Amino acid sequence: MPKIIDHDKRKQQIAEATWKVIAEEGIEQATVRKIAKATGLSAGALRHYFSTQSELLLYSMNLVSERVKERTMSKTYQGDPFDLVKDALSELLPIDDERRLEMEVWLVFSVKTLVEEKLRALSEDVYVEMKEGISAIIQLLVNLGLLKEECNPDEEAVRLHVLVDGLAVHHLLHPVSFPQQKMMDALEYHLKSICTF
């Protein structure tokens, strides 16, 4: 009987190996040859799944965004609205090893789009999705009557989006000067400043 290979699962394993190489050695080291070695495949077998490095990168990066979305969607949000909103936003922050790896890889990839035009569309799509997700959180606060009256919902959505990304980048690049607790405190301070909790 031929061995049954789950192609999707194999592709995800390859993508996860790609994340690891990017985080440990840099994106320029994420070559087909190197990833093949890391996953115990031949370069030829890896090319069966991804014929170019761009394809490999795009799939790997898309998987980051899928994982974040899956986690955000599958979560049961309960408790008071403040914890609910903080929890939802935490999914976009490097609060543990899993999310740290995903976000570090995503940051490296985003910066790579500055010189690799063909990677830009995915980065842009995810940017727009994240913007919409954050707008939805602000809208939820408006609907619950929790956003302070002096706050403009559109401006607050922009500010929160920029702030969440800024927090993630500060913690990823300066984990000692800007540890996780400081990141979470800053998020909490911000939410309290715009809400009537």
Next chain:
Amino acid sequence: MPKIIDHDKRKQQIAEATWKVIAEEGIEQATVRKIAKATGLSAGALRHYFSTQSELLLYSMNLVSERVKERTMSKTYQGDPFDLVKDALSELLPIDDERRLEMEVWLVFSVKTLVEEKLRALSEDVYVEMKEGISAIIQLLVNLGLLKEECNPDEEAVRLHVLVDGLAVHHLLHPVSFPQQKMMDALEYHLKSICTF
């Protein structure tokens, strides 16, 4: 008579050529060989100034931070405090081609520090300097009696630092979705929300 070469000037020209290669082709392309070619020097002559790629990168990146400091210090700030603060913070944002190049290069370099430990000290030093600069701006607002009473100066310094970096990163990576005007509007909205202007 031997040709007089201004060594500092030559080093700055080499650094500026390095910025250009980083912005156009990526940091992994900023090799001694390539930068030598871009500046019309032999690889040997370039090695006279910078014996390793790390030295070249560190000098080039330090020059980014020096330029920002020089500009910030030499500027005459006048007019009302709101414009003064907005002007000072604009020096940390990609508001024109010169600053865009500097900040793009700085972002690429910062991300590179994730995998290149020996570049990290400079990135950390500049981070701390920027943090102190932004704290000074918040302190100025406190001294002028312009920071709203409900605002905590320490927390506001953190929030402003994170926000300014977030604004720069959003505009650099998504110039179409997040154009310059949107970046400046978001900064203005934030300042108005914390100040009694």
